[in-house]
Amino acid sequence: MSSTRMAGGIELTPLDPAGYRHMPWKNGGGVTIDIAVSMLPGFAPGGWEGIVWRFSRTAIVTAGAFSDLSGFDRQLALVAGQGLVLETAVGEIDVRQPFRPVRFSGETAIVSRLEAGPVEVVNLIGDRSRVSIELCCVPGGATHTCPSGVHIIYAAAASCELSINDSAREVAAGHAVRIDAGERFAVVNRLGTAIVASIIPVARTSA
Known part of the structure; x- marks a missing residue:
């Protein structure tokens, strides 16, 4: 454009949404919609290797584990639905309320919990070295x-x-x-x- x-x-x-890319989660548990992404030279969008940063939207329809994104910082906000909780080894990350971003590292082991059915979130990830x-x-x-x-x-x-x-x-x-x-x-x-x-x-x- x-x-x-x-x-x-x-x-x-x-x-434009017509140009957004649908991409499987790294762990294969779902699909994310890439709104914008930046890749290192020599790497094409659509893969996990070479991502510098990515902004996307994801539907979470069943509870389950998040992908391991070691080396990345992550931020997430609920944009549709309610009742999302992220369970970690050191406590819960509360994402029950829409449009309240939370921050965590890609190394954090997370399992989602859905208290009121499917939700949609936006995700921002960035290679923290860059x-x-x-x-x-x-x-x-x-x-x-x-x-x-x-x-x-x-x-x-x-x-x-x-x-x-x-x-x-x-x-x-x-x-x-x-x-x-x-x-x-x-x-x-x-x-x-x-x-x-x-x-x-x-x-x-x-x-």
Whole structure:
């Protein structure tokens, strides 16, 4: 899709659901829908090798084990349904309420528990040696400031009416927009709940 350049070194690229990729979970227990992904050079989207970061949506229809994603940081938020609990060796991670992100490491052994039937979640994962990640749910009437980096703004449940650095932008339900930003910028959400997935490169030092 065509991109739009804005002042301040900001580039916007719309992401249409027709271009999302369906991908099996690493442990084969389900299917995730990739909304946006970044791969290392030489690796093609659709595999687990070479992922730098990935933002996706997943239906959890039966309780079960999460995939081992050692080396990655993970953040997750409930976007449909209710009653999701993640069981770990050191206690529960409460994801019962929609649009409240939780954070955990990919090494954490997790088994999901469904207290009120199937749910859907969004997942943001990042190779911690290369990027830091942040998942934020911005309700209508709120403002969110994003640092320089890559940001995916996703309308998970209903259309969102946004103002990005004072430029109006509507994101239809199920659609997303990718923002490549060379500096900080502000997002005002006027309607709906906008999910903002932020990916910031980690400074790498040579040996």
